[in-house]
Amino acid sequence: MSRWMPVVDALGPQVRSRWVFNCYLIPDAGEGRPLLIDVGLRSHAAAAAQWLAQHHLSRPLVAATHLHSDHVGGIPTLCNECGMTDESVLLPARAQPYLDGSETPRSPGLREVARIHPVFRSQRFSLGSLIEQARGPQIGYGLREMSAPASSPTWLHDGETMFSAGEWQVLSAPGHTDDSTAFYHEASRTLASGDAVLTANGRAWFNPEYVDAARSAETEDRFRSLRVDVLLPGHGRPLVGRDLLAQARSSKHR
Ligand SMILES: [Zn+2]
Numbered sequence: 627m628s629r630w631m632p633v634v635d636a637l638g639p640q641v642r643s644r645w646v647f648n649c650y651l652i653p654d655a656g657e658g659r660p661l662l663i664d665v666g667l668r669s670h671a672a673a674a675a676q677w678l679a680q681h682h683l684s685r686p687l688v689a690a691t692h693l694h695s696d697h698v699g700g701i702p703t704l705c706n707e708c709g710m711t712d713e714s715v716l717l718p719a720r721a722q723p724y725l726d727g728s729e730t731p732r733s734p735g736l737r738e739v740a741r742i743h744p745v746f747r748s749q750r751f752s753l754g755s756l757i758e759q760a761r762g763p764q765i766g767y768g769l770r771e772m773s774a775p776a777s778s779p780t781w782l783h784d785g786e787t788m789f790s791a792g793e794w795q796v797l798s799a800p801g802h803t804d805d806s807t808a809f810y811h812e813a814s815r816t817l818a819s820g821d822a823v824l825t826a827n828g829r830a831w832f833n834p835e836y837v838d839a840a841r842s843a844e845t846e847d848r849f850r851s852l853r854v855d856v857l858l859p860g861h862g863r864p865l866v867g868r869d870l871l872a873q874a875r876s877s878k879h880r
Contacts, residue, residue, distance in 0.1 A: 628752070630677055633864045634856060639816065642673055644755035646746055646861040647696055650818055651677060655687065656792035662688040662704065663809060663818045664697040664860060667758050671700035675707035689716040689788060690775065691799075691820025691860060692806045693724060693731065695766035696759055701775035715776040718807040719783045720798065724767065725774045731767045732804055732837040741834045744826035745862045782807065794818075799849065801842025801877070802833045808849075816856040823849065823874065825862030830854075830874035842877050850874070 630640040630651060640651040649670035655661035660683045665671050678686055686708055690698045701715060723729035764773045782788060784798040788809065799808045799822035809818040817823070822845055824831050832849070836842040849871055857865040 628673075630673070633858065634814075634866060638814070639818075639856070639858055639864075640677070641858065641864055642670055643749055643863075644669065644758075645752040646749050647755050647759065648858070648860060648862075648864075649674065649700070650858050652794075653681070653683065655794055656789065658683075659789075659792075660686045661788070661792075661794070662686060663858070664689075664691055664820065665700035665704050666696040666698065667755060668700045668703045668762060669755075669758060671703035671707060674704060678708065685714075686710060687714045687716060687789060689782070689809060690718070691808060691818065691822075692718060692803050693721045693766045693772070693775070694733070694803065694821070695762070695764070695768040695770070697820065697860065698766040698775040699759065699762045702763070702765060705776070712776040712778045713780055715779040716782050716788055717775070717779045718796075718798070718805045719781040720800070720805040720807070722781055724772050724805070725777075727772075731772060733768055734802065734835045734837055738835045738837075742824060742826075742861070745824050745831070748826045748862050797849075799845045801836045801838055801845045803837055804841075806845075810852065810854075814856060815853050816858065817852065817854045817871075818858040819860065821860040823857065823859055823871065825857065825859045825865050828863075828865065830857055830859070830865060830870045831862070831879075832874055832877035834877045834879065836877065846877055
């Protein structure tokens with residue numbers, strides 16, 4: 627059974643992984659408000675609601691690093707279970723035209739996805755999670771058509787903090803998809819990288835699975851100089867170590 631595991635300590639980010647589907651829970655992202663990052667599975671949502679109730683935490687926020695269905699599929703369930711309004715759903719502003727239908731999101735094809743096979747092997751396989759993801763509601767985009775996780779979310783822009791009193795900064799990270807975004811907490815040098823940076827074999831890896839080679843290379847250049855000692859990747863195991871992105875494997879190694 628999968629459960630929440632502390633990445634560093636009990637007060638810091640918690641991770642719940644079912645195979646490569648990672649969901650992160652930050653107990654206090656500012657003002658005592660808990661923050662969920664990338665609630666991809668409905669079972670992540672149910673487990674998050676339970677954890678918050680057990681720890682007497684209320685007014686949660688949920689953020690997504692991009693709108694791939696394996697990162698947003700559990701958001702409606704979470705909102706239901708925790709009585710959250712659309713306003714507490716934080717989505718990258720770059721995805722706004724996807725919701726009103728004025729732009730079709732670009733998504734890596736299966737040949738691209740196959741490039742990250744070491745990542746798929748780095749976490750314990752769970753058939754249940756795969757079935758859940760495949761049969762889940764049509765939220766977000768990927769293999770199927772786009773469906774909105776919330777109708778009027780809060781949009782996140784590059785460089786701003788996630789909410790008024792929060793300390794998590796929004797960093798655009800296009801390449802894997804156009805709406806790819808990461809969240810950075812400078813004080814603890816923690817990066818929730820979404821699918822911009824993955825991990826495999828104990829090492830960070832700028833994702834070789836992308837829709838835009840040029841923008842992916844730009845993101846890699848920009849992120850190399852970011853001091854990251856705690857890495858919370860979209861897929862692969864979280865890493866703790868010194869300056870993890872300086873020594874990361876390049877997306878050109880594909
Ligand atoms: Zn993705």
